[in-house]
Amino acid sequence: MSFTLNVNGTTHAVEVDGDTPLLWVLRDVIGLTGTKFGCGIAMCGACTVHLDGMAVRACVTPVETVGTAAVTTIEAIGATDEGARVQKAWLDEEVVQCGYCQSGQIMSAAALLAVNPSPSDADIDAVMAGNICRCGTYPRIPAAIKQAATELASGEGR
């Protein structure tokens, strides 16, 4: 079947079965490999992307359900206020190790800040608990999100 997707502001026509997870359309058909595969059952968050600004797990999102929603991936999240601040904070706080899960971590954090500009530790835990990191970058993520929140509030960091 044929689908027209709006990914990072660009229109892509793809020819795949409707039940194909968005993850593989992004990675293998469109060629945006920044979104990662980790579990295939929405348990790890490595594949997190935004649909109209909402974080979803692309590995369990059938492409036929995307419709006209704007898909944003890690490759374009830096164009948003939240995304740019989160990326900067991730580097300032030296969050990143192997980096494989970090696309998903950053997409979840950016989505959190878009709806909750001043998250508490509990808010951060609640949202970020969906993203697994095996390098153990967890201790640095709350500090990075708070830095991004502070810079968003003050207009700094871009």
Next chain:
Amino acid sequence: MGVLATAMAGQFSRRSFLISAVLAGGSLVVGPRLIQPAGAAENTALNPFIRIPAAGKIQLVIPSAEMGQGVYMGISTLIAEELEVALDQVEAVAAPADPAVYGHPVLRDQITGGSVTIRGFYEPMRRAGATARVMLIAAAAREWGVDPLSCRAEAGQVLHPSSGRRLAYGALAAKAAEGPVPETVELKPASEFRLIGKPHLRIDTPAKVNGTAKFGLDARPEGVKFAAVMLSPSFGGTLKTVDDTEALKISGVRQVVKLSDAVAVVADHTGAARKGLAALHLTWDAGPNGGLDTAELERRIETAMDGEALVALDHGDVAAAEAAGGPGIEVVYRMPILAHSAMEPMNCTVHVRADSCEVWVGTQVVARARQGAAAVTGLPLEKVTVHNQLLGGGFGRRLDYDGVTMAVRVAQQVDGPVQVVWSREEDIRHDSYRYLNLSRLSLRLGPDGMPVSWRHRVVGPAVMARFLPLLFKDGIDLDQTGGAESPYDIPNKRVEFVRHEAPQGMLTGNWRGVGPTRNAPAIEGGIDEAAHLAGRDPVAYRRALLTNNPRLRGVLDLAAERAGWGTPLGPDRGRGIALMPDFGSFSAMVAQVHVGGDGRLTVERIVCAVDCGQVVNPSVLRQQIESGVVYGLSAALYGRLTMENGAIVEGNFDDAPVLRINECPPIEVHIVDSTESPGGVGELGTPGVAPALMNAIFAATGKRLRALPLDTSQLKRT
């Protein structure tokens, strides 16, 4: 490897001799000039590790694999320090498979593991940078007709201060390469370091926050197809029948590849390949292990524990000390089967042509991967190219290249390049497992309450027999037994080894922390039990047994102080300590826990003190300790795989859970200032976590857990 650490520290005579002999003959030669690859003509290689373009970033060729541990940063720091360039003037690139040039000086192979990278390369990489700098200065001096001693290098340029002349490295590289290679170079004293020991930000991470970093799974050679693979569920089983009628009808599915022990569906994208794999109707012959389950595996290793053992170490007279009587303990610590569960599932991209084979993979053993691909294809080694990629976690899983040979076997039947992607389930069910391990510890205390004998029987596989025969001697796995004697001053010590392998066909390998992670619960749990038996404080007791180990005593004191050891915590809380003298480093860890009346365990705080000698980057050091702690915590709380019908039961993060952010305690890392030789840190944080928790739980509840993962159902008190 633990034993390497011990040996490098010169603490342990027999192994020390073994490794010193290797070290002496293994120093890296910065000699051969690289033949320039096509299309890179603008780069001049001053030695195998440094390529200088006419303009733009200098390429540093990193001999070790980047899997999160910060080795691209660490090695770049060492080279750049002596090359006199800033870190934003360099980029790190993966070395090709060439162990003669890029092999680790001690391991003598391109192996990234055992926390030995910085220890092995600390001097050779600085030397590589210094050698290139001297050649660049000489070239400038020739150009200007001045004495090289009147020139100096700074920030990628050679300066002649008295005349104010300067030339960039890019303009000098070609001429420098024509000049002589100095036989000796002087390295900077630590007091002049501008990069080493300073908290510069990692150079590999900007690409990891915007989706541009390339991992193995991101390899996209022109025309690549995607394959989903399923291996025989039972270890050693074979594929019997395949009905692919439905699978081949799926849009995008191209081909079904049948192997003796696996099946793969090749498609235009991984989504179609996975859908096709699910649509196959398969039957398997379960093979020789089809009847095995966890209970049987456990019965076998328990039986082995009572069998014949080899003696790995015998100091004093343990039998006599035991015969003399006195209070003591005889306990068994039990370790489960563990997966690595790196975030990036196993994958490998391969293009097999008639006369060549090209491989894209993230591996800790790039040269072995190349040999593996050559062996499968029958091609000569020089016809096989392996492009090492960033690793989405290693933890020892990617020290084995079974994923590469599997992918090559699939690719042999595919026209064009194919990316073979394992599902998470395949990744967990076909790991290179940390296998079952037992430690039986017998301790006797003297009249003063201090231990007089230590007998530690270690039961488990001899991974080194196949992985690194250098560390397998007279039937003993030196990685497994090294350090099992404990760091404590005890007059009579004996370490025994019973080799007990997993069933044939079940791959067992290295897991973060290697030997020390397997032994630490028994050693640090055991000494804690002895302290309590003697009625002594666990910190004071250890301290009294470390008179000959000032660095270990230093971290013990530091961790205890920072954790507030001895200050009251209130009911249901406890602190536990564990030491880890290994990987050429010293660490101590205090865990603080709360155990509810219902048995619910909360890890409230972890305090680490680390003495790893000269620090290359304090920020990366802290990252690595935190990382090791989280990895160890995950295993201590959740890590256990089970077997039914010869197959691993668990398959994904739902039934094989790992630690999540909401369960992660604050982790403090306190670093001892030191100019001793640099030690390893990538695995240092992992081994101590389980025993620190066991000891803290005992302090909180009086209940001693001796098996992993921690069974909190035993902690219910209401």
